[in-house]
Amino acid sequence: MKLVFKNIDKDGSGSIALIPEESEDIWHAYNLISEGDSVTASTVRKVQTESSTGSSTSNRVRTTLTISVETIDFDTQACVLRLKGRNIVENQYVKMGAYHTLDLELNRKFTLHKPLWDSVALERVEMACDPAASADVAAVVMQEGLAHVCLITPSMTLVRSKIDVTIPRKRKGFVQQHEKGLNKFYDAVMQGILRHIDFSIVKCVIIASPGFVKDQFFDYMMQQAIKTDNKLLIENKSKFLLVKASSGFKHSLKEVLQEPAVMNKISDTKAASEVKLLESFYTMLQLEPAKAFYGKKHVERANEAMAIETLMISDKLFRCQDIQMRKEYVSLVDSVRENGGDVRIFSSMHVSGEQLDQLTGIAAILRFPMPELEDSDGAESDSDSD
Amino acid sequence: MARHRNVRNRSYSDDYDFDDVYGHSVEEDSCLSPSDAAQWMYDRSRNQQAISNFLDNHDDIQEESEELPEPSHATLERRESMDLRGLNLNEDDEAKLMSCLDELRNVLGDTTPDNILVQSVLKHKFNYNKALDEILNNKSKQEEKPKPEPVIPPPALLIEPVKVPVVTTPKVIATKIEPNKAAVIKGFKIEDGNTKSCPQTPRDQSPATRDRTPSRLDQADDNKIVLKIKENKSDPNTQFQNERGSEKDHLYIVVIGHVDAGKSTLMGRLLFELGEVSQRTLHKYEQESKKIGKQSFMYAWVLDETGEERVRGITMDVGRAQFETKTKKVIILDAPGHADFIPNMITGAGQADVALLVVDATRGEFESGFELGGQTREHALLVRSLGVNQLAVAVNKLDTTNWSQERFDEITKKLKAFLKQAGFKDSDVTFVPCSGLTGENLVKDSTEPNLLKWYSGPCLLDVIDKFNVPQRPVSKPLRMSINDIFKGTGSGFCVAGRIENGVINKGDKVLVCPTKEMAEVRSLSINDLASNVAFAGDQVSVTLSGVEMQNVSVGYILSDPIQQVPVSTRFEARLVVFNVKVPITKGFPVLIHHQSLVESANIVKLKALLNKSTGEVLKKKPRCLGNNSVAVVDIEVSKPICIERYKDVKELGRVMLRVAGVTIAAGLVTDIFTT
Structure with a gap:
């Protein structure tokens, strides 16, 4: 996040202008903005104009609006922040008091005015603007039949995909079904990794599971990568880190993050x-x-x-x-x-x-x-x- | 939902195997929700250890009471079937009431129904002495009456006059046959015809008359009627009798123990000795295992079939096989011993009737398996919490110590102390010295002179043969937990699992819960043999049609469409906390194991900390639960699951809580919140 200007009075009221640069910043914005604040940002609005003859045309205009925030919505998956409220600064398209919903966009400046900037809010601004490169870590926690592909950023853990497959158990004479199911599952997890993990950003990919699932999966993935000549996986082989976890549920990430091997790699993450x-x-x-x-x-x-x-x-x-x-x-x-x-x-x-x-x-x-x-x-x- | 459940076929008193015959619920004219009804039904199991219990002349009940030994568990059970919610007491009063009740039961035993106790306690404002006086006076009055009758109309809260089971305990006759329950009506009709003096409706019939062991004649008549009616729901008991009467009893046995204790090898050898595995197959295994330099694993390969398991030399998923003893058909479930595969082991143990604990007698090996962190302890605790109460301990690899008696005694002593603490009765635990690899003392009595010197007990097979087969709750509504889903050979797909309750017939309609989809049973097979009907306790694979394979997953329940299994995300449980590294607080994320289901859950509320032995409330809303405490908590599961109260269906009322690969607590479901 970039801080454009900061203008806070002695009584604590004032405004700050910020430019969010990555999705993480939207999260910070979500934590900063509370109901009753006013936000100025550029937005697109559909404006209807009625000509003198009575025919009406509507067109979309990009304009800058200031609204007094009434409801805040944050989509954790897409990292989109929606602010709904009434317009408080009249302009040529929008009347005072008209409702508008602002979508905060990346790389576009917004100005936030608060009646009171308290210490927690100011700290948040400071933290958000800390240029220390955020170390992104991807983690796959898995067990037989269940996997979560997660992205761990400094202040968020995002579940990118959840894979839940029933694998037939081994039974006398039906071992193939078990193995087939297992391969299908590994394939789904591998697709999840390829689709959701950007190897150019991610510093390391943790694969965690109880037992041998992680090793089996890793072997499978590498074999597939060689078979299909997937350069991306082969080149990033060193980024993978296999650790132990007790289950494939999300909260076993906690154990993963306590693992010394992981701690070394991501020591600076919150x-x-x-x-x-x-x-x-x-x-x-x-x-x-x-x-x-x-x-x-x-x-x-x-x-x-x-x-x-x-x-x-x-x-x-x-x-x-x-x-x-x-x-x-x-x-x-x-x-x-x-x-x-x-x-x-x-x-x-x-x-x-x-x-x-x-x-x-x-x-x-x-x-x-x-x-x-x-x-x-x-x-x-x-x-x-x- | 509970309101629409059919109470008619439900019997509240048969939650406990051993007193099935007592206190039947008989046909009700109106629908009463089970929880309402339960409030006013006498539940004998409430207090098994009361003195008067033993004074009564139960001549031949061989079934042992399951919960007696473990103090913590005993308390659990005691309050289990109590439903005081209906009384709208505040928590203080409830606590007072509970302690008064406990006192009263100490004196009265279980001869007096709970509602009377509750009533009189309330009447005397928790004054224990006064209440006791009143009850005793009442009782003597009643005993003068010639025929036992429903006691005192229950308090104003009662909606319907429910028949309260009788004060004077009728003689209980434990029979092998499950007493008529669900289909009481049919049975009675016949009886009415035969014995004219009998009352006209089952409602008026006293349990005493009804509890006779059905005579041959009755039985025959029963069958005739069933045939005549030809309806879907034939009397499950008679059906059970017909189908299984002549066959050997089925016994499911789970094999547990620390990694490399030799579970699979022992079982493999046992199967080989019994001729269940052909010489040729074994020769093949021998050659193959030699090739990868693991010849000692050749017997284990009988059960470990996947390539992964063989290469690593450990069992990863539950293997199963079967053999027959003199009196039983035994199905063994070979559980993995590795700590990482405990979820699989729980699945296996959840289906078992009895357990075989294998310990390695080698010096150092036993110790490492038994010390803290070893699987011997955790497995034993788990199977106990999963309701297994008969245990055989195979002291394996005793040949490595040259069949030393000292070693055997040393291990036995250590294990005995621990198992007692875990809640196994001494009489239910048998120790057998043996060697899996050499096959000593498995099927035949040993010929090893060193062993013969001091051991004259039975061999392993005889021990297995001696296990008691638990009563199968055949007449309760159908509940089958799914632990495997796979494509069958024909159309549709198969689900495999254990029938906890009831009967499943080919062609039955069943409800797949918690998604509540109807499905039809196309075919059934028990141990790979096609069958038309399967009963409680059986491991079956069921071919279903009418649902998509993707919509069914492991841990689902097949339920009776009319008397459905409750589905909820939140329930109240009474926990027994094991050794934990960090205390349990509110909001603690756990994995809950319920049958074969594993789901993430949160402990959302710590309601009360209880005294371990008396069940008294020590502290309300404790901040945290430490080691070895007993508490009442609310648990919220991330997805709706099928769960039953412990008093309704024991198997579905048990949960295990695990965190970070360690079992932290076992719980019994005391209440389910409909969400």
């Missing part, structure tokens, strides 16, 4: 560090339950005692519609920082973030045990009961 942190939270919960807490109430109470060493918070919480709630979370983050604590904002698009989301979205490792928090449970009726 995904790996998040997984590690969450793991240490769980370990703490096991060893010293009075030093690890989750849930807003507990964490807030711990913060009041200035006990928080590391705060883990999901970015989903900052996207909430309730401005008051967002303010509370932002002030929590600020106060933890003030007290010298470490704050990690988890991306809810990663497996670790997904898990944190399930775990109320907020968790903290404390500096010192606070057993009194644990005991005060009785009064706490969980607000997030579903």
Whole structure:
């Protein structure tokens, strides 16, 4: 993401202009824009004109509009952000108050005006504009009959394709069916890799599975590549990394990212560090339950005692519609920082973030045990009961 | 959905094999949802260990109660069939109620139906003593009456007067034959004709009269009627009797143990000795295995058939084979021992009645398989949690220690302690010294002098022969779990799996769940032999028509179209947490293994932490679940699955939770949320 200008007043209101350059940036934009902000961007609108004789013509015009955002839609698969809202700056085609839906496009500038730029939002802008080349990693987690082809970017894990094939089991005298099914499955996974992984961007391709599936698959793929003379695969053979995972389901990516061999390759990705942190939270919960807490109430109470060493918070919480709630979370983050604590904002698009989301979205490792928090449970009726 | 289920053919009390004969549900005039009904039905299985249970004169029940041994499990079971939701109690009250009930049951045993207990406890505001007084008084009054009758009309909540099974326990006669259940009506008609003194409707009939063992005469009549009616749903029990009465009992046995304990070799050798594998085939295997320098694997090749398995020398998927003993037809399921293939092993174990645990007696090998992380432990725990309660332990490769008794005793001692802790009864576990490769003590008693010196017990085959065949729930609505889908020889495609409940006939219409598509059974085959009918407990392959092959996948259930299997994404379960490295919290992503289905799921709510032995609520909404705890949680599955409450169908009410290749917990489904 490119920062074009930044114009923020002392009271925190102001506008920032940004140019998203890759799909990852759209995700950042999605996390930045909240309801009530106004966004200026160039867009295409169908304009109907009525001539004096009463015949009407419609044509599409490219124009720049400013809308006050009412609803935000993000398509995780295509990485498209749609903002719907009312026009607040009149121009020759569009009246004030007319509804329009902006599609944020890559490489086109948009200006975001917020009534209040809080620390979390500013941090997000900074992070998004960090030029450090993002290391993309592709991962295929598979087991017999099930595979997920995923793309891991610094702040997102995208499932590009899911392959679910029933493979007949081996049975007496029917071994061929099993082997045929297996080959069919491998072929489907290979097609998934070829279709969805861009070897020019991806730094490495992790193939993870329990047992020998990964080796079998890799052998199969390379054989096929040689057979069909697929240069792309042969040339990139060194990019493949075979590691162990316990299953072919998406959340076993977590195990993959903890693998030392993988860690070396992708040490700078957010995904790996998040997984590690969450793991240490769980370990703490096991060893010293009075030093690890989750849930807003507990964490807030711990913060009041200035006990928080590391705060883990999901970015989903900052996207909430309730401005008051967002303010509370932002002030929590600020106060933890003030007290010298470490704050990690988890991306809810990663497996670790997904898990944190399930775990109320907020968790903290404390500096010192606070057993009194644990005991005060009785009064706490969980607000997030579903 | 539950409302539309047909209660008529359903029996609530037969969830537990051993007390099938008691407390039948008889025909209802109106439809009552099973959960409603269950609330008011007396369920004897609630508390098997009560003292009065033993005072009663059950002369010949050989079936052992399955849940007795393991304390944690016992608690599970105790509350299992309790449905207190209908009472709208808040959680505190519920807890109080539960503890009162426990106390009451300690005194009264299971002679008093639960609804009465609940009622009186509520009436006396959880005062245990008062409630007990009242119940005892009531009881003595009732016992004066000549004929047992439905007790006290249940509280106002009751919608329909359900017949409450009787207070004085009628004499239970455990018979080999499954008692009439689904088709009670037919049976009764005959009885009415024969014995005039009998009440006119089954409803009025006391269980005591009904629970006679059907005499020869009745049986014959039964058959006649069935033939006359010629309808699709003939009486499953008689059918079972007809078809299988003369045959040997089928027994499914899963072979488990650590990697390289010699499971496949042992089984291969056993099959060879029994003549199930021809000399020629074996010679071929010998030559081929020699070629790749793995001659010791020649017997294992009998079961490991794929090239991959043979090259690597390990079993990867469940292999199966069959042989016959003196009294049984045994089907062996050879499970993989490698940690990576535990999902396959679970599939195999889920279909088995009994298990054979193979351990390697070689010094160091046994230890590595048995220590933490070894598969011996995990497998044993898994099969136990999957409902297997009879176990034979083959102490294999004892020839390497020169048939040393010390070694055998050492292993036996260690395993006994562990197996007891895992919930196996001592009497249900048999240890056999043997050697798979040399074939010692497998089918014939050993001739090895070193072994004969101290061992005079049975050989492996005799041990297998001695296993009890569990009762088959033939008369319950059909449930068959699919664990394999393949193209058959003819038209259509085949699904293979185990029938958990009920009967499947050629030409039946079945419902493929959870997609709820109707399909027709074109043909059936049991162990590659075509058949017209298959019963609960059988492994069958069913040729289906009317559905697309792509629309069926492993883990689906074939269900009775009328009494359907519940489909849901969310359910409540009571978990027993094993040794876990990290505690289980809310939102914990797990893999759930349910029959052959593997699906990703989340623990969405930790409801309560329970006391392991008493089942009391220790803490509501715990923050996390640590090692060896027992808890009630809600689990949400990413896709709708077919699941049953444990009290309804045991096999479909069990789940295993696994994370990162380790089994972290076993659970029993206590409630299903319709979503």
